[in-house]
Amino acid sequence: MRWERFFDDLEDQLAAEWEAERAALESEAERLRVARLDLRSRLAGLAGEAEGPVALELLDGFVRDVRISAVGADWIAAPEAADARRMLLVPIGAIRGIQVGHGDLLRSARPAETRDRLAERVTFALALRDLSRRRVGVAVGVAAAGEAGAARTLTGTIDRVGADHLDLAMHDAGAPRRAADVRGYRMLPLAGVAWVRVDAGAGAPVV
Template identity: 50%
Template sequence: MRWDRFFEDLEGQLDSEWEAERAALDSEAERLRISRLSMRERLQVLAADAGTALTVDLADGAVLTGTLTAVGADWAGLQASDGRTTVLALDAVAGIGMPEAELLRSARADAPGPRRLAERMTLGFVLRSLARRRAPVTLHLRVGRTLVGTIDRALADHLDVALHDAEAPRRSGAIQGVRMVPLSALAWVRIEARDVGL
Protein backbone atom coordinates (compact mmCIF):
# COMPACT_ATOMS: atom_id res chain seq x y z
CA MET A 1 0.00 0.00 0.00
CA ARG A 2 2.85 2.39 0.84
CA TRP A 3 4.43 1.71 -2.52
CA ASP A 4 1.17 2.59 -4.31
CA ARG A 5 1.10 6.00 -2.59
CA PHE A 6 4.77 6.49 -3.36
CA PHE A 7 4.23 5.81 -7.08
CA GLU A 8 1.09 7.97 -7.17
CA ASP A 9 3.07 10.80 -5.61
CA LEU A 10 5.87 10.37 -8.18
CA GLU A 11 3.32 10.25 -10.98
CA GLY A 12 1.72 13.48 -9.73
CA GLN A 13 5.11 15.20 -9.59
CA LEU A 14 5.95 14.04 -13.10
CA ASP A 15 2.60 15.30 -14.44
CA SER A 16 3.20 18.68 -12.78
CA GLU A 17 6.66 18.94 -14.31
CA TRP A 18 5.31 18.00 -17.75
CA GLU A 19 2.60 20.66 -17.49
CA ALA A 20 5.13 23.28 -16.36
CA GLU A 21 7.44 22.38 -19.25
CA ARG A 22 4.55 22.46 -21.75
CA ALA A 23 3.47 25.89 -20.45
CA ALA A 24 7.05 27.17 -20.76
CA LEU A 25 7.29 25.86 -24.34
CA ASP A 26 3.92 27.42 -25.23
CA SER A 27 5.06 30.75 -23.75
CA GLU A 28 8.33 30.62 -25.66
CA ALA A 29 6.52 29.76 -28.91
CA GLU A 30 4.16 32.72 -28.38
CA ARG A 31 7.10 35.06 -27.67
CA LEU A 32 8.79 33.84 -30.86
CA ARG A 33 5.59 34.34 -32.91
CA ILE A 34 5.14 37.87 -31.58
CA SER A 35 8.79 38.74 -32.21
CA ARG A 36 8.23 38.03 -35.91
CA LEU A 37 5.12 40.22 -36.32
CA SER A 38 5.60 43.35 -38.41
CA MET A 39 3.61 46.55 -38.01
CA ARG A 40 2.19 45.98 -41.49
CA GLU A 41 0.89 42.51 -40.50
CA ARG A 42 -0.76 43.95 -37.40
CA LEU A 43 -2.38 46.68 -39.49
CA GLN A 44 -3.65 44.03 -41.93
CA VAL A 45 -5.45 42.32 -39.04
CA LEU A 46 -7.08 45.63 -38.10
CA ALA A 47 -7.99 46.48 -41.71
CA ALA A 48 -9.69 43.11 -42.15
CA ASP A 49 -12.30 44.27 -39.64
CA ALA A 50 -12.92 47.72 -41.09
CA GLY A 51 -13.78 50.33 -38.54
CA THR A 52 -10.62 50.58 -36.46
CA ALA A 53 -10.09 54.25 -35.59
CA LEU A 54 -6.43 55.27 -35.55
CA THR A 55 -4.40 58.31 -34.59
CA VAL A 56 -1.22 58.34 -36.66
CA ASP A 57 1.84 60.35 -35.63
CA LEU A 58 4.24 61.14 -38.43
CA ALA A 59 7.97 61.74 -38.22
CA ASP A 60 7.54 65.46 -38.94
CA GLY A 61 5.10 65.94 -36.04
CA ALA A 62 1.90 65.88 -38.13
CA VAL A 63 -1.02 63.88 -36.70
CA LEU A 64 -3.75 62.21 -38.77
CA THR A 65 -6.91 60.51 -37.56
CA GLY A 66 -9.24 58.22 -39.38
CA THR A 67 -10.52 54.73 -39.94
CA LEU A 68 -8.11 52.17 -41.35
CA THR A 69 -9.48 50.97 -44.69
CA ALA A 70 -6.65 49.19 -46.49
CA VAL A 71 -3.04 48.10 -46.15
CA GLY A 72 -0.67 47.64 -49.06
CA ALA A 73 2.92 46.58 -49.41
CA ASP A 74 4.31 49.88 -48.07
CA TRP A 75 1.24 52.04 -47.41
CA ALA A 76 -1.99 52.19 -45.43
CA GLY A 77 -5.29 53.89 -46.25
CA LEU A 78 -7.15 56.04 -43.72
CA GLN A 79 -10.62 57.45 -44.23
CA ALA A 80 -11.24 60.70 -42.39
CA SER A 81 -14.61 61.65 -40.91
CA ASP A 82 -15.15 64.04 -43.86
CA GLY A 83 -15.01 61.09 -46.29
CA ARG A 84 -11.62 61.87 -47.82
CA THR A 85 -9.07 59.08 -48.09
CA THR A 86 -5.41 59.49 -47.14
CA VAL A 87 -2.67 57.14 -48.27
CA LEU A 88 0.15 56.93 -45.71
CA ALA A 89 3.69 55.84 -46.46
CA LEU A 90 4.31 53.29 -43.69
CA ASP A 91 7.96 54.27 -43.30
CA ALA A 92 6.90 57.86 -42.49
CA VAL A 93 4.87 56.71 -39.46
CA ALA A 94 6.35 57.52 -36.04
CA GLY A 95 3.55 55.94 -33.98
CA ILE A 96 -0.04 54.72 -34.14
CA GLY A 97 -2.63 55.16 -31.42
CA MET A 98 -5.76 53.03 -31.07
CA PRO A 99 -7.94 51.52 -28.35
CA GLU A 100 -6.01 49.05 -26.21
CA ALA A 101 -8.34 46.19 -27.13
CA GLU A 102 -7.51 46.70 -30.83
CA LEU A 103 -3.79 46.91 -30.09
CA LEU A 104 -3.90 43.59 -28.22
CA ARG A 105 -6.12 41.95 -30.85
CA SER A 106 -3.69 42.85 -33.61
CA ALA A 107 -0.86 41.08 -31.76
CA ARG A 108 -2.91 38.02 -30.79
CA ALA A 109 -4.45 37.31 -34.17
CA ASP A 110 -3.15 34.55 -36.38
CA ALA A 111 -0.99 35.46 -39.33
CA PRO A 112 -2.96 36.86 -42.28
CA GLY A 113 -4.10 34.36 -44.86
CA PRO A 114 -3.25 34.47 -48.55
CA ARG A 115 -2.20 37.93 -49.69
CA ARG A 116 -4.90 39.87 -51.47
CA LEU A 117 -4.12 42.11 -54.43
CA ALA A 118 -4.29 45.31 -52.35
CA GLU A 119 -1.69 43.91 -49.95
CA ARG A 120 0.79 43.44 -52.81
CA MET A 121 0.27 46.89 -54.33
CA THR A 122 3.04 49.38 -53.64
CA LEU A 123 2.66 53.10 -53.03
CA GLY A 124 3.82 53.71 -56.61
CA PHE A 125 0.99 51.53 -57.93
CA VAL A 126 -1.58 53.52 -55.94
CA LEU A 127 -0.12 56.82 -57.15
CA ARG A 128 -0.23 55.65 -60.78
CA SER A 129 -3.91 54.84 -60.27
CA LEU A 130 -4.52 58.36 -58.93
CA ALA A 131 -2.65 59.82 -61.93
CA ARG A 132 -4.88 57.84 -64.33
CA ARG A 133 -8.02 59.09 -62.55
CA ARG A 134 -6.76 62.71 -62.56
CA ALA A 135 -7.86 63.01 -58.93
CA PRO A 136 -6.88 66.22 -57.14
CA VAL A 137 -4.53 65.44 -54.24
CA THR A 138 -2.64 67.02 -51.39
CA LEU A 139 0.89 65.72 -51.00
CA HIS A 140 2.44 66.10 -47.55
CA LEU A 141 6.21 65.87 -47.69
CA ARG A 142 8.32 64.52 -44.83
CA VAL A 143 9.87 67.95 -44.38
CA GLY A 144 6.44 69.34 -43.47
CA ARG A 145 5.66 71.09 -46.76
CA THR A 146 2.34 70.52 -48.53
CA LEU A 147 1.72 70.52 -52.28
CA VAL A 148 -1.76 70.57 -53.85
CA GLY A 149 -2.55 69.58 -57.41
CA THR A 150 -2.85 66.61 -59.75
CA ILE A 151 -0.36 63.81 -60.21
CA ASP A 152 0.61 63.82 -63.89
CA ARG A 153 2.88 60.77 -63.77
CA ALA A 154 4.08 58.31 -61.15
CA LEU A 155 7.37 56.77 -62.19
CA ALA A 156 9.69 54.19 -60.62
CA ASP A 157 10.91 56.31 -57.71
CA HIS A 158 9.29 59.73 -58.15
CA LEU A 159 6.21 61.50 -59.42
CA ASP A 160 5.40 64.65 -61.37
CA VAL A 161 2.70 66.88 -59.92
CA ALA A 162 0.98 69.90 -61.48
CA LEU A 163 0.24 72.44 -58.74
CA HIS A 164 -3.20 74.09 -58.71
CA ASP A 165 -6.09 74.74 -56.33
CA ALA A 166 -7.76 71.53 -55.17
CA GLU A 167 -11.19 72.80 -56.21
CA ALA A 168 -10.06 73.72 -59.73
CA PRO A 169 -9.68 71.06 -62.44
CA ARG A 170 -6.22 70.61 -63.91
CA ARG A 171 -6.18 73.04 -66.80
CA SER A 172 -3.15 74.79 -68.26
CA GLY A 173 -4.45 78.18 -67.13
CA ALA A 174 -4.91 77.00 -63.53
CA ILE A 175 -1.44 75.49 -63.12
CA GLN A 176 0.75 77.47 -60.73
CA GLY A 177 3.83 75.28 -61.20
CA VAL A 178 5.07 71.74 -61.51
CA ARG A 179 7.27 69.63 -59.25
CA MET A 180 9.19 66.39 -59.43
CA VAL A 181 8.83 64.67 -56.03
CA PRO A 182 10.75 61.56 -54.93
CA LEU A 183 8.42 58.90 -53.51
CA SER A 184 10.77 58.66 -50.52
CA ALA A 185 9.91 62.29 -49.67
CA LEU A 186 6.16 61.56 -49.31
CA ALA A 187 4.61 61.18 -45.85
CA TRP A 188 1.02 61.00 -47.06
CA VAL A 189 -1.24 61.72 -50.02
CA ARG A 190 -4.83 62.83 -49.42
CA ILE A 191 -7.35 62.36 -52.21
CA GLU A 192 -9.34 65.60 -52.22
CA ALA A 193 -12.33 64.24 -54.13
CA ARG A 194 -14.67 62.50 -51.70
CA ASP A 195 -16.01 60.10 -54.34
CA VAL A 196 -12.57 58.70 -55.18
CA GLY A 197 -11.36 55.87 -52.97
CA LEU A 198 -8.56 53.36 -53.10
Template identity: 50%
Template sequence: MHWDGLFEDLEGQLASEWEAERAALDAESERLRISRIEIRARLRALAAAEAAIALELPAGRLLAGRVVEIGADWLAMAPNPGRGATLVPLTAVRGIRMDHGMLLASLDPTVPASELRERMTFGFVLRDLARRRVPVTIEDLDGCRRHGTIDRAGADHFDLAAHDAGSSRRAQDVLAYVVIAFAAVARIDLEPR
Protein backbone atom coordinates in the same frame (compact mmCIF):
# COMPACT_ATOMS: atom_id res chain seq x y z
CA MET B 1 4.83 8.38 8.13
CA HIS B 2 7.89 10.58 8.04
CA TRP B 3 8.81 9.18 4.60
CA ASP B 4 5.35 9.93 3.17
CA GLY B 5 5.74 13.63 3.98
CA LEU B 6 9.23 13.70 2.48
CA PHE B 7 8.05 12.12 -0.81
CA GLU B 8 5.04 14.45 -1.00
CA ASP B 9 7.36 17.41 -0.49
CA LEU B 10 9.72 16.15 -3.25
CA GLU B 11 6.78 15.55 -5.62
CA GLY B 12 5.57 19.09 -4.94
CA GLN B 13 9.01 20.55 -5.65
CA LEU B 14 9.35 18.54 -8.86
CA ALA B 15 5.89 19.59 -10.07
CA SER B 16 6.70 23.22 -9.25
CA GLU B 17 9.98 23.05 -11.21
CA TRP B 18 8.26 21.44 -14.19
CA GLU B 19 5.58 24.13 -14.13
CA ALA B 20 8.23 26.89 -13.97
CA GLU B 21 10.14 25.31 -16.87
CA ARG B 22 6.94 24.97 -18.95
CA ALA B 23 6.06 28.61 -18.24
CA ALA B 24 9.55 29.71 -19.32
CA LEU B 25 9.26 27.68 -22.54
CA ASP B 26 5.80 29.12 -23.22
CA ALA B 27 7.11 32.66 -22.67
CA GLU B 28 10.06 32.07 -24.99
CA SER B 29 7.78 30.53 -27.61
CA GLU B 30 5.50 33.59 -27.43
CA ARG B 31 8.48 35.97 -27.77
CA LEU B 32 9.63 34.03 -30.82
CA ARG B 33 6.12 34.14 -32.38
CA ILE B 34 5.87 37.90 -31.81
CA SER B 35 9.35 38.46 -33.25
CA ARG B 36 8.06 37.18 -36.61
CA ILE B 37 5.02 39.48 -36.85
CA GLU B 38 5.34 42.29 -39.39
CA ILE B 39 3.66 45.67 -38.98
CA ARG B 40 1.49 44.96 -42.04
CA ALA B 41 0.01 41.91 -40.27
CA ARG B 42 -0.81 44.04 -37.23
CA LEU B 43 -2.36 46.71 -39.46
CA ARG B 44 -4.39 43.98 -41.20
CA ALA B 45 -5.74 42.87 -37.81
CA LEU B 46 -6.59 46.48 -36.92
CA ALA B 47 -8.38 46.94 -40.27
CA ALA B 48 -10.42 43.77 -39.77
CA ALA B 49 -11.42 44.95 -36.29
CA GLU B 50 -12.30 48.42 -37.67
CA ALA B 51 -10.25 49.81 -34.80
CA ALA B 52 -9.95 53.53 -34.21
CA ILE B 53 -6.24 54.34 -34.26
CA ALA B 54 -3.94 57.32 -34.71
CA LEU B 55 -0.87 57.15 -36.90
CA GLU B 56 2.13 59.10 -35.68
CA LEU B 57 3.65 60.81 -38.71
CA PRO B 58 6.86 62.84 -39.02
CA ALA B 59 7.24 66.04 -36.99
CA GLY B 60 4.75 64.83 -34.37
CA ARG B 61 1.68 65.02 -36.62
CA LEU B 62 -1.18 62.59 -35.96
CA LEU B 63 -3.67 61.06 -38.40
CA ALA B 64 -6.67 59.56 -36.62
CA GLY B 65 -9.09 57.18 -38.28
CA ARG B 66 -9.49 53.57 -39.35
CA VAL B 67 -7.26 51.51 -41.63
CA VAL B 68 -9.29 50.52 -44.70
CA GLU B 69 -6.63 49.05 -47.05
CA ILE B 70 -3.08 47.78 -46.84
CA GLY B 71 -0.71 47.50 -49.77
CA ALA B 72 2.85 46.33 -50.23
CA ASP B 73 4.36 49.53 -48.83
CA TRP B 74 1.39 51.78 -48.01
CA LEU B 75 -1.91 51.91 -46.17
CA ALA B 76 -5.16 53.79 -46.69
CA MET B 77 -6.93 55.46 -43.78
CA ALA B 78 -10.48 56.74 -43.56
CA PRO B 79 -9.98 59.74 -41.28
CA ASN B 80 -13.56 60.98 -40.94
CA PRO B 81 -16.76 60.09 -42.78
CA GLY B 82 -17.19 62.28 -45.85
CA ARG B 83 -13.56 63.44 -45.91
CA GLY B 84 -12.17 61.06 -48.50
CA ALA B 85 -9.25 58.77 -47.84
CA THR B 86 -5.61 59.27 -46.97
CA LEU B 87 -2.73 57.22 -48.38
CA VAL B 88 0.29 56.84 -46.13
CA PRO B 89 3.56 55.20 -47.15
CA LEU B 90 4.65 52.76 -44.43
CA THR B 91 8.02 54.51 -44.33
CA ALA B 92 6.27 57.63 -43.00
CA VAL B 93 4.62 55.82 -40.08
CA ARG B 94 6.52 56.61 -36.89
CA GLY B 95 4.08 54.87 -34.55
CA ILE B 96 0.52 53.64 -34.14
CA ARG B 97 -1.59 54.74 -31.18
CA MET B 98 -4.49 52.58 -29.99
CA ASP B 99 -6.05 51.33 -26.80
CA HIS B 100 -4.43 48.47 -24.91
CA GLY B 101 -7.08 45.93 -25.92
CA MET B 102 -6.49 46.59 -29.62
CA LEU B 103 -2.73 46.54 -29.06
CA LEU B 104 -2.99 43.00 -27.69
CA ALA B 105 -5.55 41.94 -30.34
CA SER B 106 -3.22 43.11 -33.13
CA LEU B 107 -0.62 40.60 -31.90
CA ASP B 108 -2.86 37.77 -33.10
CA PRO B 109 -2.77 38.38 -36.86
CA THR B 110 -5.10 35.65 -38.05
CA VAL B 111 -6.63 37.84 -40.78
CA PRO B 112 -5.52 36.46 -44.17
CA ALA B 113 -3.67 38.78 -46.50
CA SER B 114 -5.26 39.82 -49.78
CA GLU B 115 -2.67 38.45 -52.19
CA LEU B 116 -3.39 40.93 -54.98
CA ARG B 117 -3.95 44.02 -52.85
CA GLU B 118 -0.87 43.54 -50.74
CA ARG B 119 1.30 43.24 -53.85
CA MET B 120 0.18 46.69 -55.02
CA THR B 121 2.99 49.16 -54.43
CA PHE B 122 2.75 52.86 -53.62
CA GLY B 123 3.79 53.63 -57.22
CA PHE B 124 1.05 51.38 -58.60
CA VAL B 125 -1.60 53.27 -56.60
CA LEU B 126 -0.19 56.66 -57.67
CA ARG B 127 -0.25 55.59 -61.33
CA ASP B 128 -3.93 54.73 -60.90
CA LEU B 129 -4.60 58.16 -59.34
CA ALA B 130 -2.80 59.77 -62.30
CA ARG B 131 -4.85 57.75 -64.77
CA ARG B 132 -8.12 58.76 -63.07
CA ARG B 133 -7.01 62.43 -62.59
CA VAL B 134 -7.94 62.43 -58.90
CA PRO B 135 -7.20 65.76 -57.17
CA VAL B 136 -4.88 65.22 -54.19
CA THR B 137 -3.18 67.10 -51.40
CA ILE B 138 0.38 65.94 -50.77
CA GLU B 139 1.98 66.48 -47.38
CA ASP B 140 5.72 65.91 -47.27
CA LEU B 141 7.82 64.84 -44.30
CA ASP B 142 8.48 68.49 -43.38
CA GLY B 143 4.76 69.36 -43.29
CA CYS B 144 4.68 71.25 -46.60
CA ARG B 145 1.31 70.74 -48.32
CA ARG B 146 0.69 70.96 -52.06
CA HIS B 147 -2.59 70.53 -53.86
CA GLY B 148 -2.78 69.28 -57.41
CA THR B 149 -3.15 66.34 -59.75
CA ILE B 150 -0.61 63.59 -60.27
CA ASP B 151 0.41 63.57 -63.93
CA ARG B 152 2.58 60.44 -63.88
CA ALA B 153 4.39 58.18 -61.43
CA GLY B 154 7.81 56.60 -61.91
CA ALA B 155 9.62 53.93 -59.92
CA ASP B 156 10.44 56.17 -56.95
CA HIS B 157 8.90 59.58 -57.73
CA PHE B 158 5.89 61.26 -59.29
CA ASP B 159 5.06 64.46 -61.15
CA LEU B 160 2.49 66.77 -59.59
CA ALA B 161 0.71 69.52 -61.49
CA ALA B 162 0.10 71.92 -58.61
CA HIS B 163 -3.12 73.94 -58.76
CA ASP B 164 -5.54 75.52 -56.31
CA ALA B 165 -7.82 73.27 -54.30
CA GLY B 166 -11.26 73.08 -55.82
CA SER B 167 -10.05 73.80 -59.34
CA SER B 168 -9.59 71.23 -62.07
CA ARG B 169 -6.26 70.43 -63.64
CA ARG B 170 -6.34 72.76 -66.63
CA ALA B 171 -3.16 74.06 -68.22
CA GLN B 172 -4.04 77.67 -67.44
CA ASP B 173 -4.69 76.82 -63.75
CA VAL B 174 -1.43 74.94 -63.11
CA LEU B 175 0.76 76.98 -60.77
CA ALA B 176 3.85 74.74 -60.95
CA TYR B 177 5.07 71.30 -61.94
CA VAL B 178 6.87 69.47 -59.15
CA VAL B 179 8.74 66.16 -59.13
CA ILE B 180 8.30 64.56 -55.69
CA ALA B 181 10.22 61.54 -54.40
CA PHE B 182 8.13 58.80 -52.80
CA ALA B 183 10.53 58.93 -49.83
CA ALA B 184 9.52 62.56 -49.18
CA VAL B 185 5.77 61.82 -48.81
CA ALA B 186 4.15 61.66 -45.38
CA ARG B 187 0.57 61.40 -46.64
CA ILE B 188 -1.68 61.94 -49.65
CA ASP B 189 -5.23 63.13 -49.02
CA LEU B 190 -7.78 62.20 -51.65
CA GLU B 191 -10.84 64.35 -52.12
CA PRO B 192 -14.18 62.58 -51.57
CA ARG B 193 -16.00 61.62 -54.71
Protein backbone atom coordinates in the same frame (compact mmCIF):
# COMPACT_ATOMS: atom_id res chain seq x y z
CA MET C 1 3.60 2.81 1.73
CA ARG C 2 0.72 1.89 -0.53
CA TRP C 3 2.00 1.34 -4.07
CA GLU C 4 -1.19 2.75 -5.57
CA ARG C 5 -0.56 6.08 -3.84
CA PHE C 6 3.09 5.98 -4.86
CA PHE C 7 2.29 5.58 -8.55
CA ASP C 8 -0.50 8.17 -8.35
CA ASP C 9 2.01 10.67 -6.95
CA LEU C 10 4.47 9.84 -9.74
CA GLU C 11 1.79 10.34 -12.38
CA ASP C 12 0.75 13.66 -10.86
CA GLN C 13 4.36 14.83 -10.73
CA LEU C 14 5.02 13.76 -14.32
CA ALA C 15 1.82 15.45 -15.53
CA ALA C 16 2.83 18.67 -13.75
CA GLU C 17 6.30 18.56 -15.31
CA TRP C 18 4.85 17.97 -18.78
CA GLU C 19 2.41 20.85 -18.31
CA ALA C 20 5.22 23.15 -17.15
CA GLU C 21 7.38 22.13 -20.12
CA ARG C 22 4.47 22.66 -22.54
CA ALA C 23 3.77 26.11 -21.07
CA ALA C 24 7.46 27.03 -21.33
CA LEU C 25 7.59 25.93 -24.97
CA GLU C 26 4.42 27.87 -25.78
CA SER C 27 5.78 30.94 -24.02
CA GLU C 28 9.06 30.74 -25.94
CA ALA C 29 7.19 30.19 -29.23
CA GLU C 30 5.06 33.25 -28.51
CA ARG C 31 8.14 35.36 -27.77
CA LEU C 32 9.69 34.24 -31.06
CA ARG C 33 6.46 34.99 -32.94
CA VAL C 34 6.22 38.50 -31.50
CA ALA C 35 9.91 39.08 -32.24
CA ARG C 36 9.19 38.45 -35.93
CA LEU C 37 6.23 40.88 -36.09
CA ASP C 38 6.76 43.91 -38.31
CA LEU C 39 4.83 47.18 -38.30
CA ARG C 40 2.85 46.25 -41.38
CA SER C 41 1.52 43.14 -39.63
CA ARG C 42 0.47 45.22 -36.61
CA LEU C 43 -1.34 47.68 -38.89
CA ALA C 44 -3.05 44.81 -40.69
CA GLY C 45 -4.28 43.64 -37.30
CA LEU C 46 -5.98 47.02 -36.83
CA ALA C 47 -7.58 47.19 -40.29
CA GLY C 48 -11.32 47.14 -39.81
CA GLU C 49 -10.88 45.80 -36.27
CA ALA C 50 -9.88 48.77 -34.11
CA GLU C 51 -12.43 49.81 -31.51
CA GLY C 52 -11.65 53.49 -31.94
CA PRO C 53 -9.72 55.90 -34.16
CA VAL C 54 -5.99 55.42 -34.58
CA ALA C 55 -3.77 58.49 -34.25
CA LEU C 56 -0.93 58.43 -36.78
CA GLU C 57 2.10 60.62 -36.14
CA LEU C 58 3.49 61.25 -39.62
CA LEU C 59 6.65 62.35 -41.36
CA ASP C 60 5.36 65.91 -41.85
CA GLY C 61 4.99 66.38 -38.10
CA PHE C 62 1.21 66.27 -38.05
CA VAL C 63 -1.05 63.80 -36.26
CA ARG C 64 -3.98 62.35 -38.22
CA ASP C 65 -6.88 60.51 -36.57
CA VAL C 66 -7.97 57.74 -38.92
CA ARG C 67 -9.67 54.37 -39.14
CA ILE C 68 -7.47 51.93 -41.05
CA SER C 69 -9.52 50.23 -43.76
CA ALA C 70 -6.87 48.33 -45.76
CA VAL C 71 -3.15 47.59 -45.82
CA GLY C 72 -1.12 47.29 -49.01
CA ALA C 73 2.43 46.07 -49.44
CA ASP C 74 4.01 49.22 -47.98
CA TRP C 75 1.13 51.63 -47.32
CA ILE C 76 -2.27 51.89 -45.69
CA ALA C 77 -5.63 53.26 -46.78
CA ALA C 78 -7.35 55.12 -43.95
CA PRO C 79 -10.44 57.36 -43.98
CA GLU C 80 -10.09 60.35 -41.67
CA ALA C 81 -11.99 59.80 -38.43
CA ALA C 82 -13.56 63.26 -38.57
CA ASP C 83 -14.66 62.96 -42.20
CA ALA C 84 -14.86 59.46 -43.70
CA ARG C 85 -15.26 61.00 -47.17
CA ARG C 86 -11.58 61.92 -47.10
CA MET C 87 -9.28 58.95 -47.66
CA LEU C 88 -5.61 59.07 -46.73
CA LEU C 89 -3.02 56.90 -48.45
CA VAL C 90 -0.06 56.72 -46.09
CA PRO C 91 3.27 55.00 -46.80
CA ILE C 92 4.23 52.89 -43.81
CA GLY C 93 7.71 54.42 -43.94
CA ALA C 94 6.16 57.85 -43.24
CA ILE C 95 4.63 56.74 -39.93
CA ARG C 96 6.59 57.98 -36.91
CA GLY C 97 4.23 56.74 -34.20
CA ILE C 98 0.82 55.18 -33.65
CA GLN C 99 -1.45 55.91 -30.70
CA VAL C 100 -4.12 53.28 -30.00
CA GLY C 101 -6.14 52.00 -27.10
CA HIS C 102 -4.69 49.18 -25.02
CA GLY C 103 -7.21 46.66 -26.35
CA ASP C 104 -6.35 47.55 -29.95
CA LEU C 105 -2.64 47.41 -29.12
CA LEU C 106 -2.99 43.82 -27.89
CA ARG C 107 -5.33 42.88 -30.75
CA SER C 108 -2.81 44.03 -33.34
CA ALA C 109 -0.22 41.61 -31.93
CA ARG C 110 -2.41 38.53 -32.16
CA PRO C 111 -1.63 35.86 -34.77
CA ALA C 112 -3.13 36.89 -38.09
CA GLU C 113 -5.08 34.67 -40.44
CA THR C 114 -3.03 33.60 -43.45
CA ARG C 115 -4.21 35.59 -46.46
CA ASP C 116 -2.83 36.30 -49.90
CA ARG C 117 -5.07 39.01 -51.22
CA LEU C 118 -3.81 40.78 -54.31
CA ALA C 119 -4.45 44.13 -52.64
CA GLU C 120 -1.88 43.28 -49.98
CA ARG C 121 0.81 43.15 -52.69
CA VAL C 122 -0.06 46.52 -54.22
CA THR C 123 2.74 49.01 -53.56
CA PHE C 124 2.35 52.69 -52.72
CA ALA C 125 3.81 53.69 -56.08
CA LEU C 126 1.32 51.46 -57.91
CA ALA C 127 -1.59 53.00 -55.99
CA LEU C 128 -0.36 56.48 -56.98
CA ARG C 129 -0.07 55.39 -60.61
CA ASP C 130 -3.72 54.42 -60.45
CA LEU C 131 -4.60 57.93 -59.21
CA SER C 132 -2.51 59.39 -62.02
CA ARG C 133 -4.26 57.25 -64.61
CA ARG C 134 -7.65 58.38 -63.32
CA ARG C 135 -6.52 62.06 -63.29
CA VAL C 136 -7.70 62.34 -59.69
CA GLY C 137 -7.13 65.57 -57.79
CA VAL C 138 -5.13 65.04 -54.61
CA ALA C 139 -3.61 66.80 -51.65
CA VAL C 140 -0.07 65.74 -50.76
CA GLY C 141 1.57 66.19 -47.38
CA VAL C 142 5.27 66.88 -47.82
CA ALA C 143 7.79 66.48 -45.01
CA ALA C 144 9.75 69.46 -43.75
CA ALA C 145 13.14 70.00 -45.37
CA GLY C 146 15.56 69.92 -42.47
CA GLU C 147 14.94 71.08 -38.91
CA ALA C 148 14.14 74.65 -39.95
CA GLY C 149 11.86 73.64 -42.80
CA ALA C 150 8.09 73.80 -42.70
CA ALA C 151 5.78 70.96 -43.66
CA ARG C 152 3.61 71.73 -46.67
CA THR C 153 0.40 70.56 -48.22
CA LEU C 154 0.36 70.70 -52.01
CA THR C 155 -2.75 70.23 -54.12
CA GLY C 156 -3.03 69.21 -57.74
CA THR C 157 -2.99 66.18 -60.02
CA ILE C 158 -0.33 63.48 -60.23
CA ASP C 159 0.93 63.52 -63.81
CA ARG C 160 3.22 60.50 -63.55
CA VAL C 161 4.93 58.26 -61.02
CA GLY C 162 8.49 57.00 -61.38
CA ALA C 163 10.31 54.35 -59.42
CA ASP C 164 10.92 56.63 -56.43
CA HIS C 165 9.22 59.94 -57.18
CA LEU C 166 6.11 61.56 -58.62
CA ASP C 167 5.38 64.59 -60.79
CA LEU C 168 2.65 66.85 -59.42
CA ALA C 169 0.86 69.47 -61.52
CA MET C 170 -0.15 72.02 -58.87
CA HIS C 171 -3.57 73.66 -58.99
CA ASP C 172 -6.38 74.55 -56.61
CA ALA C 173 -8.01 71.73 -54.66
CA GLY C 174 -11.20 70.47 -56.23
CA ALA C 175 -10.45 72.06 -59.61
CA PRO C 176 -9.88 69.94 -62.73
CA ARG C 177 -6.40 69.87 -64.21
CA ARG C 178 -6.46 72.49 -66.94
CA ALA C 179 -3.23 73.83 -68.38
CA ALA C 180 -4.36 77.41 -67.74
CA ASP C 181 -4.99 76.68 -64.05
CA VAL C 182 -1.73 74.86 -63.32
CA ARG C 183 0.48 77.07 -61.12
CA GLY C 184 3.59 74.99 -61.56
CA TYR C 185 5.06 71.52 -61.45
CA ARG C 186 6.90 69.73 -58.68
CA MET C 187 8.91 66.49 -58.60
CA LEU C 188 8.46 64.90 -55.19
CA PRO C 189 10.58 62.01 -53.90
CA LEU C 190 8.26 59.35 -52.51
CA ALA C 191 10.50 59.17 -49.44
CA GLY C 192 9.39 62.69 -48.56
CA VAL C 193 5.65 62.13 -49.01
CA ALA C 194 3.86 61.83 -45.65
CA TRP C 195 0.38 61.21 -47.03
CA VAL C 196 -1.85 61.60 -50.07
CA ARG C 197 -5.49 62.55 -49.58
CA VAL C 198 -8.32 61.77 -51.97
CA ASP C 199 -11.90 62.93 -51.45
CA ALA C 200 -14.81 60.50 -51.83
CA GLY C 201 -16.08 60.24 -55.37
CA ALA C 202 -12.73 61.26 -56.81
CA GLY C 203 -11.84 57.71 -57.75
CA ALA C 204 -9.58 56.43 -55.01
CA PRO C 205 -7.72 53.21 -55.81
CA VAL C 206 -9.53 50.04 -54.85
CA VAL C 207 -7.85 48.09 -52.03
